[in-house]
Amino acid sequence: MPVIDIATDTENLTMTVTAEFAAPIERVWDAYSDPRQLERFWGPPGWPARFYTWDHTVGGRADYGMTGPRGESSRAYWEFLAIEAPHRFEVLDGFSDDNGDPNPDFPSMRMEFAFESVGEATRMVTTSYFDSLEALEQIVEMGAIEGTRLAMSQIDAVLQDLxxxxxxxxxxxxxxxxxxxxxxxxxxxxxxxxxxxxxxxxxxxxxxxxxxxxxxxxxxxxxxxxxxxxxxxxxxxxxxxxxxxxxxxxxxxxxxxxxxxxxxxxxxxxxxxxxxxxxxxxxxxxxxxxxxxxxxxxxxxxxxxxxxxxxxxxxxxxxxxxxxxxx
Structure with missing residues (x-):
């Protein structure tokens, strides 16, 4: 299991995911910057992701959806705020409606992905920043912690030759x-x-x-x-x-x-x-x-x-x- 730790900080309104991958930093970066690879592990098992648009530039946007086993659908988007290959990128992550417009019923968050070489492996620290304690608690109650662990359990099959x-x-x-x-x-x-x-x-x-x-x-x-x-x-x-x-x-x-x-x-x-x-x-x-x-x-x-x-x-x-x- 790549995930080492998932920690929430109610004082600083953050959720931090720490993971390690048995792959060099360039290979991990490639997995996170290619939508066809990313969609193989971004959604948890049973809710695979599908990226519909992908503009991997600062100011660009990616739209994606996850489909549950009974046809349930959840739509979301990324707005790329910063890209510094292969060490970090930052997005505004939010939920959207069927037309791709932001859904005000669910919170958005700023997410920073940081990658660091650790010998022949790569450590990733993902920090999500929330606007309020209520937003942080809502995401946790929606199953974000367990969903993240299960989603990340799929990445080994992506990073290696099949x-x-x-x-x-x-x-x-x-x-x-x-x-x-x-x-x-x-x-x-x-x-x-x-x-x-x-x-x-x-x-x-x-x-x-x-x-x-x-x-x-x-x-x-x-x-x-x-x-x-x-x-x-x-x-x-x-x-x-x-x-x-x-x-x-x-x-x-x-x-x-x-x-x-x-x-x-x-x-x-x-x-x-x-x-x-x-x-x-x-x-x-x-x-x-x-x-x-x-x-x-x-x-x-x-x-x-x-x-x-x-x-x-x-x-x-x-x-x-x-x-x-x-x-």
Whole structure:
């Protein structure tokens, strides 16, 4: 976790974030000055950022939005007040309405980003200055501290070459908090094809099988918000086990990069999870990220204890072998 400390000062009306990155200062500066890189970690998991405009000059402006898993939207902007590459930049950060105009219902703040080389690493200190104690308290109550920690947990994948970061490391499971789990797997193939493999029944049947000895007996896709999906499996031959399946509803689709669905065991009203699939391509490889939201910690631990991650790894390996290589 890059974040070392987050401190609020009610006397000086500041919030200060201190973080360290295993990358040289020029690489970190590049991540913060390129909107395509910045949007990969600026929003917390489940609320990815998208920059719509980017004028990286003093007096320039950047407009961005974050979209929640159920389609909720939050818009904001930066006005660049100072830029001194690669050591610091300063912005006025505020919320905006759907037209990009400042939203007076939420506070704005001045933010200073300072970067310093520490050996081969980089230390960043971000200080946010507020106009009033009420503004500082409002931002904290909105979850800024935990949101910042979770957002910054994504930056390692940005600062490293994607293949160096994830290739050969299999399916990785990260416990973000009591109810959120992030699962990542790099597959060697283009995002467009990986997206098709998640949305076209004839391709899904080739790889989404879990452990050997099982077959998919039903595959009904829901590729638009409001549509339902249904997948079922059964053992083959001497394989032990009872047929089972999952079903749910599609909540959000941003092809070919993001899809959010609910998921529950067939025939059971609960527990239900929220599955947020994101795809990112770099140098011909695609990083699959699945953010799962569970209703509680006990449900999280129960489902992870079924060997779910092992089954996903066998499926992802089959995806590379049966779909991506043969395409």
């Amino acid at each position: 293949r160096e970061y994830a290739q050969g490391k299999g399916t990785r499971v990260e416990l973000l908090d009591d109810t959120h789990v992030r699962i990542t797997r790099l597959v060697d193939g283009p995002r467009e094809l990986v997206w098709r493999a998640h949305t076209e029944p004839e391709l899904i049947r080739k790889w989404m099988l879990g452990p050997d000895g099982w077959e998919m007996t039903e595959c009904v896709v829901g590729n638009a918000p409001g549509e339902s999906y249904r997948n079922s499996w059964a053992p083959v031959g001497d394989t032990e086990g009872e047929p089972f399946g999952f079903e749910g509803e599609t909540l959000l689709v941003e092809a070919p990069r993001r899809s959010v669905t609910t998921e529950r065991m067939q025939g059971m009203p609960a527990p239900e999870t929220l599955n947020d699939l994101n795809l990112y391509e770099e140098d011909g490889a695609t990083l699959i990220t699945v953010l799962i939201e569970y209703p509680d910690k006990d449900t999280r631990d129960m489902i992870l204890g079924t060997g779910m991650a092992d089954g996903m790894e066998e499926s992802f390996a089959r995806l590379e072998r049966e779909v991506l290589v043969t395409a």
